[in-house]
Amino acid sequence: xxxxxxxxxxxxxxxxxxxxxxxxxxxxxxxxxxxxxxxxxxxxxxxxxxxxxxxxxxxxxxxxxxxxxxxxxxxxxxxxxxxxxxxxxxxxxxxxxxxxxxxxxxxxxxxxxxxxxxxxxxxxxxxxxxxxxxxxxxxxxxxxxxxxxxxxxxxxxxxxxxxxxxxxxxxxxxxxxxxxxxxxxxxxxxxxxxxxxxxxxxxxxxxxxxxxxxxx
Numbered sequence: 001x002x003x004x005x006x007x008x009x010x011x012x013x014x015x016x017x018x019x020x021x022x023x024x025x026x027x028x029x030x031x032x033x034x035x036x037x038x039x040x041x042x043x044x045x046x047x048x049x050x051x052x053x054x055x056x057x058x059x060x061x062x063x064x065x066x067x068x069x070x071x072x073x074x075x076x077x078x079x080x081x082x083x084x085x086x087x088x089x090x091x092x093x094x095x096x097x098x099x100x101x102x103x104x105x106x107x108x109x110x111x112x113x114x115x116x117x118x119x120x121x122x123x124x125x126x127x128x129x130x131x132x133x134x135x136x137x138x139x140x141x142x143x144x145x146x147x148x149x150x151x152x153x154x155x156x157x158x159x160x161x162x163x164x165x166x167x168x169x170x171x172x173x174x175x176x177x178x179x180x181x182x183x184x185x186x187x188x189x190x191x192x193x194x195x196x197x198x199x200x201x202x203x204x205x206x207x208x209x210x211x212x213x214x215x216x
Contacts, residue, residue: 001027001070002036006149007157011192013070013208024062026055033151036071037113040120043076052077053084060085066214072186073117075124093184093208094125097135100182100206101127106134108173108183108203110166110190112147114139117186136180138173140165150189166193170201182206 001014008014016023028051035046043049052074056067066088067081075092082089100107111117114137122135140146145161148154173183182204185191191207198205208214 001025002031002033003027003029004033004070004150004153005155006153006189007155007159009159009189009192011194011209013068013188013191018209019214024059024064026059028052028055032153033071034153037073037116037151039116039118040076040124043073049077049080053080056081056085056089060087066090068208068214070188072111072188072208073121075121078124088213090208090211090213092125092186093188093206093211094121094186096184096206096211097122098126098128100184101131101134104181106136106177106180108177108180109135109137109186110169110173110183110197110205111137111139111186112150112189113142115142136173136177138169138176138183140169146189150187163193163196166190167197167200170197170203170205174201174203 012018031048059067064087067085068090072092072094075094078091081091097107117137119132122132127135144165145158146165149157149162174180180203185194185205185207188208191209194205194207
């Protein structure tokens with residue numbers, strides 16, 4: 001888990017009832033959203049890989065049967081975390097992209113920051129280099145309530161405004177690619193608003209919770 005204080009709504013990975021079963025949370029001190037929602041070089045320079053690996057090992061030792069994270073940008077650490085523990089690691093919903101691209105010509109991504117989510121994240125998720133252009137990335141309003149509360153790590157959130165931000169991003173994605181059928185929610189804080197965004201856009205929206213490795 002990132003070191004956060006913003007509200008965790010039902011459906012958010014950080015909500016205690018999100019998985020419907022026993023969950024252990026390990027918070028990485030200092031891993032605030034703005035340090036993790038970053039490009040590949042910035043995350044490497046942050047020094048956060050080591051404490052995330054240490055936390056994953058501790059969770060596995062405590063009996064965790066699968067390990068995930070609370071930020072899709074941590075897909076950059078997927079290989080390192082998986083190599084460190086003997087249980088499945090699912091760092092990000094972006095890991096679903098290769099399978100979706102095998103059956104769909106293009107797939108969308110809704111992210112908290114389209115400026116910071118780049119090819120390195122998609123490649124780390126397993127997207128073939130020759131299919132990068134088939135992943136259409138759409139961010140939410142960087143100055144809106146959703147991004148402001150999460151990236152600013154604020155203790156309060158305008159929930160209706162945050163929902164509107166996700167809905168508007170989904171509509172914008174649909175307008176850019178009318179043929180699109182499916183989009184992945186990079187941000188683990190988006191699922192509470194997924195139903196409204198899907199209804200408004202007609203898109204099938206998949207989150208980290210749709211990865212079967214976390215439902216076994």
